[in-house]
Amino acid sequence: MRAIVHEQLEGFPKRDELKSIFVEHEIEEEEVGVQDDGFPILSVDKPGWWWVQHTCNEAYKMEPKVTEEVAREAMKETGFGYVGGPDVAAHMDNPVTSYSGGWKMKMQLTAAKLLNADVLM
Numbered sequence: 861m862r863a864i865v866h867e868q869l870e871g872f873p874k875r876d877e878l879k880s881i882f883v884e885h886e887i888e889e890e891e892v893g894v895q896d897d898g899f900p901i902l903s904v905d906k907p908g909w910w911w912v913q914h915t916c917n918e919a920y921k922m923e924p925k926v927t928e929e930v931a932r933e934a935m936k937e938t939g940f941g942y943v944g945g946p947d948v949a950a951h952m953d954n955p956v957t958s959y960s961g962g963w964k965m966k967m968q969l970t971a972a973k974l975l976n977a978d979v980l981m
Contacts, residue, residue, distance in 0.1 A: 875920075882981045883980055912935060
């Protein structure tokens with residue numbers, strides 16, 4: 861399945877023909893900045909809504925770009941907690957590292973929904 865997502869499977873349509881998303885509980889770390897003290901800022905240290913927005917816009921080059929507002933609304937629809945909302949196990953403003961495997965998968969499904977994926981794996 862990873863070979864399909866990384867366009868390494870001969871004969872399988874490329875992403876521009878068939879949007880395929882691999883959803884799993886492991887989230888790859890990506891350095892997305894540097895703190896004032898020189899330590900790296902990792903994508904998994906960012907809030908869940910940011911990860912969804914970043915994944916759609918940077919990893920999948922979505923056009924038009926996903927805004928923070930759209931990412932937050934999609935996460936709310938998927939069941940994530942939000943300010944003034946119900947008390948749930950995962951809040952969209954919390955870092956991705958605080959989410960369980962199931963909530964990480966829900967976060968990835970939120971991105972897949974915004975991407976209008978053809979195939980979920």
